[in-house]
Amino acid sequence: MPTNKKVTNFCTALFLFISSVAFAQTNTDFETWSSINVEVKLHKKLNLELEEQLRLKENSSEIDQYFTQIGLSYQFPKDFEIGGGLRFAKKNDNTGKKQGYDSFFRYHIDLAYKHKQKRFNFKHRLRFQNKNEIVVSEAEEDNAKKNLRLKSSVSYNVRNWKLDPQFSAEIFNRTQQGKENGFHKYRLTLGSQYSFKKWGQIDLFFRLEQSLNAVLIKSTKIIGFSYIYAFDK
Numbered sequence: 001m002p003t004n005k006k007v008t009n010f011c012t013a014l015f016l017f018i019s020s021v022a023f024a025q026t027n028t029d030f031e032t033w034s035s036i037n038v039e040v041k042l043h044k045k046l047n048l049e050l051e052e053q054l055r056l057k058e059n060s061s062e063i064d065q066y067f068t069q070i071g072l073s074y075q076f077p078k079d080f081e082i083g084g085g086l087r088f089a090k091k092n093d094n095t096g097k098k099q100g101y102d103s104f105f106r107y108h109i110d111l112a113y114k115h116k117q118k119r120f121n122f123k124h125r126l127r128f129q130n131k132n133e134i135v136v137s138e139a140e141e142d143n144a145k146k147n148l149r150l151k152s153s154v155s156y157n158v159r160n161w162k163l164d165p166q167f168s169a170e171i172f173n174r175t176q177q178g179k180e181n182g183f184h185k186y187r188l189t190l191g192s193q194y195s196f197k198k199w200g201q202i203d204l205f206f207r208l209e210q211s212l213n214a215v216l217i218k219s220t221k222i223i224g225f226s227y228i229y230a231f232d233k
Contacts (some may be wrong), residue, residue: 039230045075065091083110104130119157147209163192200229
């Protein structure tokens with residue numbers, strides 16, 4: 001169909017553009033993110049989600065971090081949604097004199113809005129998050145990082161095609177006082193998903209993450225894979 005061809009050409013062009021921007025940077029890395037998610041519908045509008053994720057860095061040759069996250073979301077009328085989550089993470093610090101895995105605790109609060117326009121599905125999300133290293137002694141410094149994140153995503157429901165394209169853009173604004181305050185990072189993501197009747201869902205994506213307003217700009221290319229299984233309580 002002509003519509004399918006236009007969508008395919010657009011996704012291909014967008015993927016090539018993101019890839020060319022990523023490779024043009026001098027300070028780059030290639031990461032791999034993989035996760036397993038379990039979603040439980042506790043009520044008609046209340047969902048519980050448990051996630052285990054592993055991230056690899058340095059051209060996917062070293063563990064960057066792994067974490068466990070639990071979250072709740074509630075669907076309001078008129079397509080509004082609120083949610084929150086807790087994350088416990090172990091991050092690999094393999095530079096400097098003191099190396100090893102540092103422990104972090106993070107929580108976030110979300111406000112989202114979804115709407116449809118013909119065969120397009122839109123979602124906008126505002127997230128506040130607070131990430132803090134779990135201090136092992138009183139002498140160590142508290143380095144909590146607070147961020148406001150604004151994300152907009154769009155997907156297109158293509159007729160007779162299960163791999164519907166999805167695109168999202170997200171920007172990070174650090175809110176604590178100091179030199180690191182302000183917009184400091186953005187993400188562009190292109191992906192798709194495939195659902196099985198009885199075996200859950202697989203998500204695949206390519207992501208470009210780039211720092212802003214830094215002395216040394218870093219650009220990271222990310223390939224992601226998620227397996228999601230959902231069931232009713």
